[in-house]
Amino acid sequence: PAPPALLPYVPRVPPAALPGKLTATTFALERPCCVFDRHANASDTVWLAVAFANASAAFRNPPSRADVPPYEQLPTAHSYMTLETAAAAYACSASSPAVLRVGGDTVCGGQGGWDPCNGPLPSPGPYRVKFLVMGCHGPKAETRWSDPILLRRAGSPSTIDPAPVRHGSDVVVIASILASLGAVLAAAVLCATGAEAWGSLCHQDSGTSTFARRSYRTHHIPPALPQPLPPGCRCSPPGLGCFAPRPPGPCPAK
Amino acid sequence: MAKSDDTCILQGPLVFGNVVIGMCGIALTAECIFFVSDPHGLYPLLEATENDDIYAAAWIGIFVGFALFALSILGIVGVIKSNRTLLLVYIILMLITYAFEMASCITAATHRDFLTPNLFLKQMLERYQKSETVNNNDKWMTEGVTKTWDKLMLQNQCCGVHGPSDWQEYMSAFRITHSDADFPWPHNCCVMDAQGSPVNLDGCKLGVPGYYNSNGCYDAISGPMNTHAWGVAWFGFAILCWTFCVLFGTMFYWSRIEY
Numbered sequence: 001p002a003p004p005a006l007l008p009y010v011p012r013v014p015p016a017a018l019p020g021k022l023t024a025t026t027f028a029l030e031r032p033c034c035v036f037d038r039h040a041n042a043s044d045t046v047w048l049a050v051a052f053a054n055a056s057a058a059f060r061n062p063p064s065r066a067d068v069p070p071y072e073q074l075p076t077a078h079s080y081m082t083l084e085t086a087a088a089a090y091a092c093s094a095s096s097p098a099v100l101r102v103g104g105d106t107v108c109g110g111q112g113g114w115d116p117c118n119g120p121l122p123s124p125g126p127y128r129v130k131f132l133v134m135g136c137h138g139p140k141a142e143t144r145w146s147d148p149i150l151l152r153r154a155g156s157p158s159t160i161d162p163a164p165v166r167h168g169s170d171v172v173v174i175a176s177i178l179a180s181l182g183a184v185l186a187a188a189v190l191c192a193t194g195a196e197a198w199g200s201l202c203h204q205d206s207g208t209s210t211f212a213r214r215s216y217r218t219h220h221i222p223p224a225l226p227q228p229l230p231p232g233c234r235c236s237p238p239g240l241g242c243f244a245p246r247p248p249g250p251c252p253a254k
Numbered sequence: 255m256a257k258s259d260d261t262c263i264l265q266g267p268l269v270f271g272n273v274v275i276g277m278c279g280i281a282l283t284a285e286c287i288f289f290v291s292d293p294h295g296l297y298p299l300l301e302a303t304e305n306d307d308i309y310a311a312a313w314i315g316i317f318v319g320f321a322l323f324a325l326s327i328l329g330i331v332g333v334i335k336s337n338r339t340l341l342l343v344y345i346i347l348m349l350i351t352y353a354f355e356m357a358s359c360i361t362a363a364t365h366r367d368f369l370t371p372n373l374f375l376k377q378m379l380e381r382y383q384k385s386e387t388v389n390n391n392d393k394w395m396t397e398g399v400t401k402t403w404d405k406l407m408l409q410n411q412c413c414g415v416h417g418p419s420d421w422q423e424y425m426s427a428f429r430i431t432h433s434d435a436d437f438p439w440p441h442n443c444c445v446m447d448a449q450g451s452p453v454n455l456d457g458c459k460l461g462v463p464g465y466y467n468s469n470g471c472y473d474a475i476s477g478p479m480n481t482h483a484w485g486v487a488w489f490g491f492a493i494l495c496w497t498f499c500v501l502f503g504t505m506f507y508w509s510r511i512e513y
Contacts, residue, residue: 019468026435154425155424
């Protein structure tokens with residue numbers, strides 16, 4: 001049988017900025033439109049061959065559908081084929097999503113070698129892919145191998161450092177101003193009460209100044225009620241007390 | 255009780271100062287009750303970081319505000335009656351309240367700085383949908399974090415702390431139970447229809463614009479927390495500056511009262 005025709009198309013990861021185009025176990029490919037129309041007829045199928053980048057040179061096209069390497073053989077054979085699709089799906093007139101997702105099927109795998117399983121890729125790769133048109137008698141056309149596709153490797157969250165870079169200036173302003181205000185207040189209270197205590201200690205037995213400032217509690221002796229003036233007392237200015245008048249002296253002799 | 259002229263003049267401003275302190279005390283209590291009630295439901299995230307001191311600062315603020323209100327009434331009575339004992343009690347109790355409010359302000363301001371994006375990222379990766387929990391405390395915190403993140407991502411239409419790539423760049427507890435092929439990021443990151451299921455799950459997994467939430471949730475977290483921390487810290491700071499002046503005036507008034 002004739003060797004398969006080599007198409008100049010190179011499969012590639014879509015250039016659009018899709019965050020999910022490369023994950024740890026899957027990757028996306030641009031859908032090849034109008035590539036196989038001249039070489040494939042309605043009964044042919046288009047497969048995707050996936051191989052480790054260092055094993056792509058050793059990949060041999062399977063002579064028939066029965067020899068297609070299944071997904072489960074990837075660890076041993078270092079390659080597999082998947083995404084069996086009718087060639088009509090890649091025709092120019094077909095309207096379908098612009099990307100193909102390799103590795104998106106988590107349900108298949110382990111069921112036996114016949115079903116083409118689009119299972120998640122077990123390691124970050126790198127991988128190379130190519131499309132292969134398979135007819136009834138074997139491969140009819142193939143594309144070029146793609147560039148190596150390296151999947152993501154996730155880091156450990158323990159490498160994340162949650163510490164803040166530096167304290168904001170707000171903290172410094174608040175803390176310093178409040179601390180100084182608090183210190184001034186505390187000092188003022190201490191000074192005021194200290195001056196009071198000092199003043200009362202120093203001037204305890206002297207002077208009238210304390211009498212002006214300290215509260216003067218009277219003792220239990222009630223203030224004396226004003227007594228009626230004894231007979232014979234002459235009026236006197238209040239506060240000076242009452243004094244009995246002196247008996248008139250003997251009259252001077254005439 | 256004899257009063258000199260300058261004490262007469264001081265009475266008016268001191269009463270006014272105490273009225274303002276009383277009103278600010280009530281406002282502080284109300285503001286701190288609002289923050290403690292956690293209207294945005296972000297407290298479980300802080301609880302899991304074991305660094306919820308901005309809530310402690312708000313709790314102190316509630317009691318300080320109430321104390322300020324009560325003490326301001328005492329101060330007004332003391333100033334009007336020119337009673338040295340009342341005013342001395344007022345000054346001492348105000349100093350204690352001042353110290354507590356200082357602690358609250360400085361705590362709120364300092365601990366706000368610890369709430370960095372990396373802190374929430376690490377916590378999200380280590381706790382969201384964690385399946386094996388060590389003890390009851392761990393289980394409680396994990397459930398809190400998971401529920402809060404689910405609610406955050408749905409209500410704010412966001413994904414991860416910086417974006418969906420957080421889930422791809424780092425290993426996570428989520429990744430252990432959810433395969434990367436089916437869940438490059440949680441399904442809550444997808445645009446949902448009215449029934450709560452993703453509009454286009456394949457588009458969401460690939461990251462096609464319009465089917466997934468591309469922005470991070472950090473703004474939705476830090477916005478309320480900043481308001482909380484700065485509200486407590488700066489309002490408390492303003493009250494303390496005013497209280498400083500009133501206290502100073504009161505001390506001066508107290509020393510001038512004669513018997």
